[in-house]
Structures are given as C-alpha cells and as structure tokens.
Amino acid sequence: MDFMSVLNKRCSIRKFQDKPVDGALVKEVIRLGTLAPTACNRQGWRFIIVTDKDIMARVRKCGGSKIIPTAPIGVVVLYNKFTINLHYEDNIESASACIENMLLAATNIGLGACWIGNLPKINVMRRLFNVPKRYDIIAYIAFGYPEFQSDSVPRKYSNIDELISYNMFSMEKEIEIRKISKLQLSLIFVISKFHISVPGFIRKKIKDIMAVDHK
Numbered sequence: 001m002d003f004m005s006v007l008n009k010r011c012s013i014r015k016f017q018d019k020p021v022d023g024a025l026v027k028e029v030i031r032l033g034t035l036a037p038t039a040c041n042r043q044g045w046r047f048i049i050v051t052d053k054d055i056m057a058r059v060r061k062c063g064g065s066k067i068i069p070t071a072p073i074g075v076v077v078l079y080n081k082f083t084i085n086l087h088y089e090d091n092i093e094s095a096s097a098c099i100e101n102m103l104l105a106a107t108n109i110g111l112g113a114c115w116i117g118n119l120p121k122i123n124v125m126r127r128l129f130n131v132p133k134r135y136d137i138i139a140y141i142a143f144g145y146p147e148f149q150s151d152s153v154p155r156k157y158s159n160i161d162e163l164i165s166y167n168m169f170s171m172e173k174e175i176e177i178r179k180i181s182k183l184q185l186s187l188i189f190v191i192s193k194f195h196i197s198v199p200g201f202i203r204k205k206i207k208d209i210m211a212v213d214h215k
Helices: 003-009 023-033 053-061 090-108 122-129 182-197 200-210
Strands: 045-050 073-080 112-116 135-144
Touching: 003 090, 023 045, 023 073, 023 090, 045 090, 053 122, 073 090, 090 112, 090 135, 122 135
Parallel strands: none
Antiparallel strands: 045 073, 073 135, 112 135
C-alpha cells in the first residue's frame, strides 16, 4: 500500500475477527513504531505484548475499555519517566509518536488497531503488568483483523484552512467541544471526590458511558 493510501485508510477498529494474529507481525509493527522521533533521541520505550485472555479480562474488570478483551492481541506502551521538559512532557510526546507509527504500520499490513486510553487507574495497571515506577503507562493498543473493512472516518473539518492561523492564534471558528450532561458532571464529581470508595464495577460502567475513543 502506498503511503498516502495508508494515511487515508487508517481508522480506529473496534470489532475484530476471532482469528489469531501472528506475533511476528506485532513485533514488526513495534519495530516500525520505534523508528519515530524521540526527545533527545532517548528511545525510552518499552512494550508489553498481551495475549493472555485472563489478563485482558482483568483489565476490563478493573475499569478498562470493553474493546480490550475482544481483540486477539494487545500492546501496552510504556515510556521512561525521565524528562527535563516538565512543562511539555516530552516523554509522552515521544511515546505518542511511536504509537502513531504503529497504527500506520498495522494498517499497511492489513491489521486493525485501536489506541485505547480508557484504562484502570495507574496503580492498578502497574500491579496487573508489574510495571516499575520509572515507566509511564501511556496507552494500550488493541490489534486484530477487522471484522469488516471500513473506510476512513470523515474529518470534522473538510477545509484545512479552518484549523490554521499564521504567526499567532486567531480562529474564527472554535473547535467543537463535546457536551457533557448533568448526569455525567455528577458522575465526574463522585469519581473525583470519592474515587477510592467507588466499586470497580461501577467505575467501569461510568467510564463506558463517558469514554471518548480515539478517532
């Protein structure tokens, strides 16, 4: 597939075939991910390939996205916490560049993928995957063969000029912000104030209601 076709075809896949994915393909996707730029060329990534359905189910039970156990394989992307750029968190920027490479690489070889940030609390994820504190848990990427072939998702702004200003910020049309209902605001308040006391299955339901997946 040529590069422009890959860019145009890539979209988040949320339904997968019940078909195993060769681990070698996922390793190649990861390798291509690591060709991304990183701050100060630190290349501080680490990856956990997840094939165990019991572990996926535990992530889901602890509040993770319902997509996670439906994909045959997943990758937890980690990045070393060390950064001297505290304001812009270049460690997270570096990991995100790698993730986008992985999504494009997966598209190119016919795999579907979904970048998932709807995950359990950080300390829970650390326990589930035995992640040392020196690493940030950036995201979980679900991989599999798409249940059906989908076209690229239309962008909200067909005219790129709507998104561009020159030399300083000046926008006539502001970005559309997702409206939050009074119920969702109440749930946010409960989670933020009483998060520890809210049972896991309730937090999972709340996160499903409020989740906004990547494009």
